[in-house]
Amino acid sequence: MTETEGLIAGLFLxxxxxxxxxxxxNSFASQKEKTRLDxxxxxxxxxxxNLRDLNFEYRAGKYPEEDFKVQRAALEHETAQxxxxxxxxxx
Amino acid sequence: MPPATSEAVGRNQRRVGTRAGWSGRIRVAEALLLxxxxxxxxxxxxxxxxxxxxxxxxxxxxxxxxLLGECNHVGCPESGRMRNELSAAIASGLSDQQILDGxxxxxxxxxxxxxxxxGFNLVAWIAPFAVFAAALLGTILLIRRxxxxxxxxxxxxxxxxxxxxxxxxxxxxxxxxETDSDGGL
Amino acid sequence: MAAFGSxxxxxxxxxxxxxxxxxxxxxxxxxxxQTARISPERLADTxxxxxxxxxxxxxxxxxxxxxxxxxxxxxxxxILEHSNRALPIPYKFAALWSGQEGSxxxxxxxxxxxxxxxxxxxxxxxxxxxxxxxxLAGVQVFFLLVxxxxxxxxxxxxxxxPDDGNGLNPLLQYPEMVIHPPLLYLGYVGFSVPFAFALGxxxxxxxxxxxxxxxxxxxxxxWLFLTCGIFLGMHWAYAVLGWGGYWGWDPVENAxxxxxxxxxxxxxxxxxxxxxxxxxxxNVWLIFSTFLLTLLGxxxxxxxxxxxxxxxxxxxxxxxxxxxxxxxxTVCIFTYxxxxxxxxxxxxxxxxxxxxxxxxxxxxxxxxxxxxxLWGTLYPILSEFVEGSKVTVGAPFxxNVAVPIGLFLxxxxxxxxxxxxxxxxxxxxxxxxxxxxVALWATVAVCLAAGANPWKGxxxxxxxxxxxxxxxxxxxxxxxxxxEFLRGAAVIMRQTGRNLFAALWLLVRRNTRRxxxxxxxxxxxxxxxxxxxxxxxxxxxxxxxxxxxxSVGPYTLECTGFTxxxxxxxxxxxxxxxxxxxxKKAFQITPEKRVYHASGQPQTMVTIHxxxxxxxxxxxxxxxxxxxxxxxxxxxxxxxxxxWFGLLIIVMxxxxxxMPSLSPATxxxxxxxxxxxxxxxxIKGGD
Numbered sequence: 001m002t003e004t005e006g007l008i009a010g011l012f013l014x015x016x017x018x019x020x021x022x023x024x025x026n027s028f029a030s031q032k033e034k035t036r037l038d039x040x041x042x043x044x045x046x047x048x049x050n051l052r053d054l055n056f057e058y059r060a061g062k063y064p065e066e067d068f069k070v071q072r073a074a075l076e077h078e079t080a081q082x083x084x085x086x087x088x089x090x091x
Numbered sequence: 092m093p094p095a096t097s098e099a100v101g102r103n104q105r106r107v108g109t110r111a112g113w114s115g116r117i118r119v120a121e122a123l124l125l126x127x128x129x130x131x132x133x134x135x136x137x138x139x140x141x142x143x144x145x146x147x148x149x150x151x152x153x154x155x156x157x158l159l160g161e162c163n164h165v166g167c168p169e170s171g172r173m174r175n176e177l178s179a180a181i182a183s184g185l186s187d188q189q190i191l192d193g194x195x196x197x198x199x200x201x202x203x204x205x206x207x208x209x210g211f212n213l214v215a216w217i218a219p220f221a222v223f224a225a226a227l228l229g230t231i232l233l234i235r236r237x238x239x240x241x242x243x244x245x246x247x248x249x250x251x252x253x254x255x256x257x258x259x260x261x262x263x264x265x266x267x268x269e270t271d272s273d274g275g276l
Numbered sequence: 277m278a279a280f281g282s283x284x285x286x287x288x289x290x291x292x293x294x295x296x297x298x299x300x301x302x303x304x305x306x307x308x309x310q311t312a313r314i315s316p317e318r319l320a321d322t323x324x325x326x327x328x329x330x331x332x333x334x335x336x337x338x339x340x341x342x343x344x345x346x347x348x349x350x351x352x353x354x355i356l357e358h359s360n361r362a363l364p365i366p367y368k369f370a371a372l373w374s375g376q377e378g379s380x381x382x383x384x385x386x387x388x389x390x391x392x393x394x395x396x397x398x399x400x401x402x403x404x405x406x407x408x409x410x411x412l413a414g415v416q417v418f419f420l421l422v423x424x425x426x427x428x429x430x431x432x433x434x435x436x437x438p439d440d441g442n443g444l445n446p447l448l449q450y451p452e453m454v455i456h457p458p459l460l461y462l463g464y465v466g467f468s469v470p471f472a473f474a475l476g477x478x479x480x481x482x483x484x485x486x487x488x489x490x491x492x493x494x495x496x497x498x499w500l501f502l503t504c505g506i507f508l509g510m511h512w513a514y515a516v517l518g519w520g521g522y523w524g525w526d527p528v529e530n531a532x533x534x535x536x537x538x539x540x541x542x543x544x545x546x547x548x549x550x551x552x553x554x555x556x557x558x559n560v561w562l563i564f565s566t567f568l569l570t571l572l573g574x575x576x577x578x579x580x581x582x583x584x585x586x587x588x589x590x591x592x593x594x595x596x597x598x599x600x601x602x603x604x605x606t607v608c609i610f611t612y613x614x615x616x617x618x619x620x621x622x623x624x625x626x627x628x629x630x631x632x633x634x635x636x637x638x639x640x641x642x643x644x645x646x647x648x649x650l651w652g653t654l655y656p657i658l659s660e661f662v663e664g665s666k667v668t669v670g671a672p673f674x675x676n677v678a679v680p681i682g683l684f685l686x687x688x689x690x691x692x693x694x695x696x697x698x699x700x701x702x703x704x705x706x707x708x709x710x711x712x713x714v715a716l717w718a719t720v721a722v723c724l725a726a727g728a729n730p731w732k733g734x735x736x737x738x739x740x741x742x743x744x745x746x747x748x749x750x751x752x753x754x755x756x757x758x759x760e761f762l763r764g765a766a767v768i769m770r771q772t773g774r775n776l777f778a779a780l781w782l783l784v785r786r787n788t789r790r791x792x793x794x795x796x797x798x799x800x801x802x803x804x805x806x807x808x809x810x811x812x813x814x815x816x817x818x819x820x821x822x823x824x825x826x827s828v829g830p831y832t833l834e835c836t837g838f839t840x841x842x843x844x845x846x847x848x849x850x851x852x853x854x855x856x857x858x859x860k861k862a863f864q865i866t867p868e869k870r871v872y873h874a875s876g877q878p879q880t881m882v883t884i885h886x887x888x889x890x891x892x893x894x895x896x897x898x899x900x901x902x903x904x905x906x907x908x909x910x911x912x913x914x915x916x917x918x919x920w921f922g923l924l925i926i927v928m929x930x931x932x933x934x935m936p937s938l939s940p941a942t943x944x945x946x947x948x949x950x951x952x953x954x955x956x957x958x959i960k961g962g963d
Contacts, residue, residue, distance in 0.1 A: 003279045006340075010283030013336055017291065017329035021322055028321035031306060031403040039483045046485070050551055051270040053697065059770075060763040062696040064704040071698050080262040150668050156526065158671060161519040204670035206655065211663050215655050219648040219677045226640050234633050 037089045040082055047079045138181050145177055145187060149194055150204050158204055278352050278430040281340030285430070288333035288384070289420040291326045292413050299323035299410030306403075307480070320406050324395050327409055330416065331392035338385045341378065341429055345371045351437050354378060354429050360443040360874040362844035366454045367444050373457040374448050376593065377429035382458065384419040386465040390494075391416065394469065404487055407476030408469070415468050418600045426593050443874025446846075450516050456508035460532060463502025464570045467535060469494045470542070471567035474560050478611050481618045488550045488559075493934060499543060500930045502536050507923045518880045518895045520815055520911040522919070525674040530649045531573030537649070538566040541642040544635050551697070553622030554632070557612075558639075560619065564608045569646075571601050576653065629702045634692035641685045648677050679742050683749060686804055689797050690753030693760045711759055716752035723747055739811035746808035750801045757794050757801075764791075785938050792933025799925030802918050809890070809915025817909040819900055820851070829912040831892050832856040836864075838906065846870040848881075851896050851906050855885070867896035867908065890914040 054075060058068040146160025153169040155162055159177070162170040180190045194202050206212040302320035305312055312319075341354070345368045350356045358371040358378065372378045391412045398405035423429065447453075470491045477487040509529065514522035523529060542562040548554045575597040652669045660666045694708045723744050730741035761780060768779040784791040818826040820835040827833065837852045848870040855862050868881035878898075885892040893911040900907055 006277050006280035010280045014287050021326045021329045029399050029402045030317050034483055042484050042486050048270050055271055057696045059767045076263045076266055079266050080259050083262045148672055201666055201668045204668055205673035206667045218651055222647055223644045226644060230636055230640050
């Protein structure tokens with residue numbers, strides 16, 4: 001490819017990319033703010049995950065009964081408060 | 092242990108391996124054992140070993156940034172001569188430290204592959220361990236300070252079990268239903 | 277083609293700059309709620325599309341350089357210096373990263389690829405991706421500025437154009453050199469992505485920790501690339517440099533190892549943030565540091581600040597990197613100070629005996645290791661400043677300082693998985709430690725019984741001692757991890773009545789991340805076993821005339837002849853050696869020495885015969901000028917093969933961890949426990 005051909009190819013690319021970038025597109029995704037509810041639901045998933053994990057590790061013999069109960073109570077309490085807030089928001 | 096003995100150990104292992112029949116795992120174990128046995132038997136302190144040892148504590152000065160004992164590029168202008176010097180020094184009965192000092196005096200401190208353990212350069216050696224110790228201590232203290240939380244958690248949980256309002260109890264039942272039965276999987 | 281390439285680079289710079297400025301302006305407008313003539317969201321979308329367009333522009337430039345290599349366009353200085361006509365095709369690609377300008381272009385192109393994928397996937401979380409994309413554009417602007425103004429790859433030769441190029445550095449003419457640098461760069465560059473997400477999430481005060489989940493795949497893939505890149509580099513050093521080792525603690529190696537250490541620490545400690553909202557500030561700084569270390573590594577080796585065996589290209593771009601690093605540090609500190617209230621921790625660590633604290637120690641050790649390496653790499657500069665004279669900080673320093681730390685880390689690799697999350701008592705976990713401790717002492721006993729005594733003969737051998745500790749710890753860690761698998765599988769067997777293998781399979785599928793991670797740990801253990809073998813390397817060197825013999829370990833080498841060969845690229849001398857083991861002829865090897873025509877540089881080609889026990893590693897060093905006889909150096913390197921095998925396990929483990937876990941079938945379990953559907957069904961329901 002000669003230098004002129006290279007330049008022409010470059011200018012063509014310049015034009016194509018310019019059109020692509022500034023094409024008046026109307027279907028762009030809007031930046032939704034994450035609502036408090038979204039956030040709480042995410043947290044709920046994570047807390048559920050932690051609880052499942054706790055149960056599993058208990059069954060695998062990694063917690064003594066007493067420790068397990070304390071841990072579970074604490075986690076369940078935290079989750080219950082979260083659920084309460086979710087219930088309020090979901091009306 | 093002279094190499095011959097370790098070979099014998101190796102052969103012994105091999106016989107055991109064939110008898111046991113499940114050759115794959117035995118073979119791996121054998122490999123490990125044989126290598127370990129063979130290798131541990133090499134720690135002799137003759138001139139050859141001293142040469143290897145000192146050769147790995149000195150740098151080649153040709154600019155290749157390799158250890159003298161490992162410098163291998165073809166036609167290196169320095170390493171051959173320096174190795175001869177090292178052999179001569181070992182043959183003349185000097186101690187390791189004297190040899191290293193001699194090289195440092197002749198070629199400058201950069202010929203030593205690690206900083207000397209004297210003067211300011213001691214800092215180079217102490218700093219890593221000091222940082223490690225300080226960080227270790229800091230982490231342990233931090234966890235200890237947080238550790239008090241555990242007792243509080245326990246009492247809080249115990250108190251809660253006693254007095255749960257029915258709405259929360261219902262929620263907890265729901266949580267338990269949704270996480271417990273498949274939680275084991 | 278040079279014109280096309282240069283134009284593409286300029287175009288890419290303009291697009292990246294537009295992406296950065298328009299993106300930042302749009303986000304600012306959205307954040308403050310100001311109105312403008314153009315809708316900020318529309319503006320943000322043009323910025324995103326400029327990023328995508330920028331990728332194509334950089335691709336055009338990279339294509340132009342490769343095209344010029346293949347068409348032997350020696351009017352371009354870079355091509356003249358890094359290629360020649362007879363260069364085999366795969367190495368023509370290697371020319372792309374054999375010099376500084378090409379490496380920078382590769383860096384920009386890989387950054388472009390990452391950014392391209394990121395911007396296409398922006399619907400996952402439009403706002404977070406807009407922040408991350410804008411920050412990535414900022415990084416891209418820097419590299420394109422350097423490429424356009426400090427190290428242009430398409431600069432033309434002044435004067436007459438030579439007929440042939442100077443050729444590729446012979447050291448780089450090795451198959452691995454075609455994949456090692458791109459992998460390493462993919463790892464280096466990839467850390468820009470979690471960096472951009474972390475900084476973006478902090479700037480926008482992202483609610484929750486989901487951004488970690490979003491970046492998890494990016495971080496793991498990047499980590500995998502970096503790991504593979506480092507190991508392939510080791511293998512290349514082993515197979516090409518011909519000194520019988522694989523890791524020389526060279527500044528270039530250290531530079532790639534430091535971000536690996538902080539990146540590994542990050543991979544572990546984000547789990548605490550994700551699960552419990554802990555250590556947020558710490559994680560943010562870990563990923564900032566990792567990104568900065570990738571830049572520092574490049575700066576150290578490229579700017580000639582420290583000397584190195586393989587600093588292939590050094591020049592004045594160091595100043596650019598300094599300036600950029602200062603800007604990055606400033607932005608990081610500024611954002612952190614401004615938003616630090618967002619990073620308050622939600623939970624605190626509850627006990628010394630918990631998974632959380634083991635992660636804390638893991639981070640501590642990894643960061644100490646990183647500090648040691650940084651310290652060792654920079655110490656010559658400090659010493660010169662204080663003492664007025666440079667010192668060398670070489671392998672003996674790192675071996676003495678880093679090996680104990682590494683062994684401690686190995687210890688944690690075993691302890692961590694045994695500890696459950698949250699607080700528990702030491703007494704409760706004690707029984708989990710019984711088996712590993714038994715394995716530990718059993719291994720010590722076996723090693724000692726096999727004659728492996730570091731105190732033998734009245735002298736203490738540090739290498740043997742470390743190896744003994746390493747082997748024993750490896751056995752303990754392996755036992756610990758396997759027992760974790762079995763414990764988990766046992767629960768599933770109890771509950772579902774599956775057999776062991778089906779239970780293990782389900783266990784791994786249910787939590788790919790955890791058990792994939794454990795697989796990676798097993799891989800690390802195997803690698804450590806391989807590294808321990810180095811304590812017992814031995815070698816012998818001899819002049820080997822026709823039919824004379826030399827022996828190393830159980831092997832005897834007999835020289836049966838010499839041959840010569842020549843092609844367009846190089847001349848080579850071979851020695852043909854028959855290898856006998858236990859008195860029987862086992863195989864034949866042909867170590868080789870080449871002289872490359874274009875560069876006139878000689879290069880040895882090592883032959884390696886690899887078995888699980890050891891590698892027989894033979895180098896044809898050349899001929900003795902006095903006697904005309906060939907000099908052969910033979911190494912017996914125990915257990916080296918385990919290192920590469922360990923890498924395979926690490927890759928496998930990471931692949932498992934990257935697969936999505938079967939999601940728990942919460943919906944299917946809403947039925948009361950007593951009449952729960954068969955579990956297989958429940959699982960399918962959640963799949």
